[in-house]
Amino acid sequence: MSEDLFREVDDALRAERLRRVAWRYAGLAAAAVVAVALAGGGWAWHVNQLKTAREKATGTYLTALNQTSNLPAPLPGASSPAVLGKAEQTGLDSLRELAGHAPGGIAVLARLQEAGMQAARGDTKAALAAWDSVQADENAPRLLRDLASLLWCRQQLDTANPAELRSRLSVLSGKDQPWYGLATEALALLDVREGHIDDARRKFAALMAQPDLPGGVRSRAQDMMQALDPSAG
Numbered sequence: 001m002s003e004d005l006f007r008e009v010d011d012a013l014r015a016e017r018l019r020r021v022a023w024r025y026a027g028l029a030a031a032a033v034v035a036v037a038l039a040g041g042g043w044a045w046h047v048n049q050l051k052t053a054r055e056k057a058t059g060t061y062l063t064a065l066n067q068t069s070n071l072p073a074p075l076p077g078a079s080s081p082a083v084l085g086k087a088e089q090t091g092l093d094s095l096r097e098l099a100g101h102a103p104g105g106i107a108v109l110a111r112l113q114e115a116g117m118q119a120a121r122g123d124t125k126a127a128l129a130a131w132d133s134v135q136a137d138e139n140a141p142r143l144l145r146d147l148a149s150l151l152w153c154r155q156q157l158d159t160a161n162p163a164e165l166r167s168r169l170s171v172l173s174g175k176d177q178p179w180y181g182l183a184t185e186a187l188a189l190l191d192v193r194e195g196h197i198d199d200a201r202r203k204f205a206a207l208m209a210q211p212d213l214p215g216g217v218r219s220r221a222q223d224m225m226q227a228l229d230p231s232a233g
Helices: 002-039 042-068 086-101 104-120 126-137 142-155 162-172 182-193 197-208 215-228
Strands: none
Touching: 042 104, 086 104, 104 126, 104 142, 126 142, 126 182, 142 162, 142 182, 162 182, 182 197, 182 215, 197 215
């Protein structure tokens, strides 16, 4: 189940939100250039260089998204990650380069995308390391740092230390937090793993009652309520 949940989160964020954030960073860079151009020649030239670098990095990032959109899945029982084709490997190399050298937010997005790619091909160790690096980056936007922590947890809901998972997820599960639904869902699944069925039911019921949550979260909560108690509606 955790693999299906991660795939849903990864697909939605990679296909929509991360693209939008990438273009937003490019747009902010362009706006910054306009704002400071009046300051004079030397500074305007410097800002224009930054704008060009951001636009180039954004283009490279979006190209890498396309190159890594159809990743090979690891074979059942395989002990090593799936082997990448030429295009996928080129995309991964680009993401790593961007993560190390791209301006501002593009580097963070590239690291997130690299993590999702590594998870999809079965390299869990590399994926967890990439998510951890985003979570620990104090210069990264809080939204993306929290997302990295959430994905780190969801990738290993069935295997990692429950206390560490619960500690990370509890920070993200407040109702005023942007990842409230997915974090609470993960906590409920952790309750199931540990045999705290009543606690899990309460969390799933709360998710079902939140009309502003994504339909997938509420639908899965209802399915889990029925699985835990067949008499539940």
